[in-house]
Amino acid sequence: MRFDDTVALITGGASGIGRGIAQAFAEHGARVCIADLDGPRAAEAADALRRGGAEAFAITTDVADAAAVAAAIDAVEARWGALHHLVNCAGIDRPMPLDDLDEATYDRVIAVDQKSVYLTTRRALPLLECSGGTVVNVSSVMAWYTAPGYVAYTAAKAGVIGMTRALAVELGPRGVRVNAICPGFIDTPIWQRNLDAMTPEAAAAFAERVRALHPIGRRGTPADIADATLFLCSGAARFITGTHLIVDGGVSLRLTAP
Numbered sequence: 001m002r003f004d005d006t007v008a009l010i011t012g013g014a015s016g017i018g019r020g021i022a023q024a025f026a027e028h029g030a031r032v033c034i035a036d037l038d039g040p041r042a043a044e045a046a047d048a049l050r051r052g053g054a055e056a057f058a059i060t061t062d063v064a065d066a067a068a069v070a071a072a073i074d075a076v077e078a079r080w081g082a083l084h085h086l087v088n089c090a091g092i093d094r095p096m097p098l099d100d101l102d103e104a105t106y107d108r109v110i111a112v113d114q115k116s117v118y119l120t121t122r123r124a125l126p127l128l129e130c131s132g133g134t135v136v137n138v139s140s141v142m143a144w145y146t147a148p149g150y151v152a153y154t155a156a157k158a159g160v161i162g163m164t165r166a167l168a169v170e171l172g173p174r175g176v177r178v179n180a181i182c183p184g185f186i187d188t189p190i191w192q193r194n195l196d197a198m199t200p201e202a203a204a205a206f207a208e209r210v211r212a213l214h215p216i217g218r219r220g221t222p223a224d225i226a227d228a229t230l231f232l233c234s235g236a237a238r239f240i241t242g243t244h245l246i247v248d249g250g251v252s253l254r255l256t257a258p
C-alpha cells in the first residue's frame with residue numbers, strides 16, 4: 001500500500017493510536033497533518049515524522065469546536081491544496097458510574113468522540129469530494145460490548161458507527177468512502193491511565209487477565225490499528241464503505257473469562 005502524493009489529516013495524532021496511524025501514513029508516502037488538542041505533543045510528533053523524511057505539520061485543534069476544525073482543514077488546504085484521507089481518531093473515555101456522570105462530562109464525551117466526526121467530515125467534504133477521498137472513524141469494540149461506567153463513551157462510539165453508515169450512504173455517490181475501525185484493548189496512554197488508577201498489584205493482575213482473554217494472546221498496539229486503517233483507506237478497499245472493522249485480537253468474541 002503506497003500513499004505517495006496523498007494528504008492525510010489525523011485527529012488525535014499526537015498520541016497512542018492516532019500517532020501510530022500518522023506514522024504509518026508517513027512511512028507509506030503520505031503528507032500528514034496532525035490535529036490534536038495537545039499542541040506541544042502534536043508538534044513533537046510532526047517533528048518526528050519530518051526527521052523520518054516525511055512532509056508533516058501539526059495544528060492545535062479541539063475537534064469539538066467547529067471553528068478550530070475549520071482552521072485545521074483550511075491549514076491543510078493552504079499548505080497542500082488537497083485532502084485525500086481523513087482519520088477521526090481524537091477521543092476521550094472518562095469512565096465513571098452513572099451516579100457521578102454529570103451533564104458537562106456527558107456532553108464533552110459526546111462532543112469529542114461523536115459530534116467531532118460530523119464537524120470534521122462536513123468541513124472536509126469539498127476537499128474529499130475533489131480527491132475521491134476516504135474517511136475512517138475510530139470507534140471502539142465498546143460500541144458493541146460494554147462495561148459499567150461507560151454510558152457516555154458507549155453512546156458516543158455506537159453513535160459513530162451509525163454516523164459512519166449514514167455518511168457512507170450519503171457520500172458514496174459523491175465518491176467518498178466512509179468506514180469505522182473498532183479497536184479492542186490497545187496499549188496507549190488511555191489504557192495506561194486506567195491502569196494507573198489501580199494499585200500496582202491490581203494493575204498487573206488486570207493487565208494479565210485482559211491479555212489472557214485474547215485468543216491471539218496479547219493486547220493490541222497502535223501499529224495493529226494503523227495497518228487496518230491504511231487498508232480501509234487504500235485502493236484494496238475500493239468496494240468497502242459503511243462498514244466497521246473490529247480489530248481486537250478476538251477478545252470481544254468471548255462470552256466469559258477462561
Ligand code: NAP
Pocket residue numbers: 011012013014015016017018035036037038061062063064089090091092093112138139140141182183184185186187188189190191
Ligand atoms: P490517547 O493516547 O489518549 O490519544 C488521544 C489523543 O487525542 C490525545 O493526544 C488527546 O489529547 C487527543 N484529544 C483528546 N481530546 C481531543 C480533542 N477535543 N480534540 C483534539 N484532540 C483531542 O488515546 P488512544 O488510546 O490512542 O485513543 C485514540 C482513539 O482510539 C480514541 O478515539 C479512543 O476512544 C479509541 N480507542 C482506544 C482504545 C484503546 O484501548 N486505547 C480502544 C478502543 C478505541 P490529550 O491527551 O490532550 O487529551
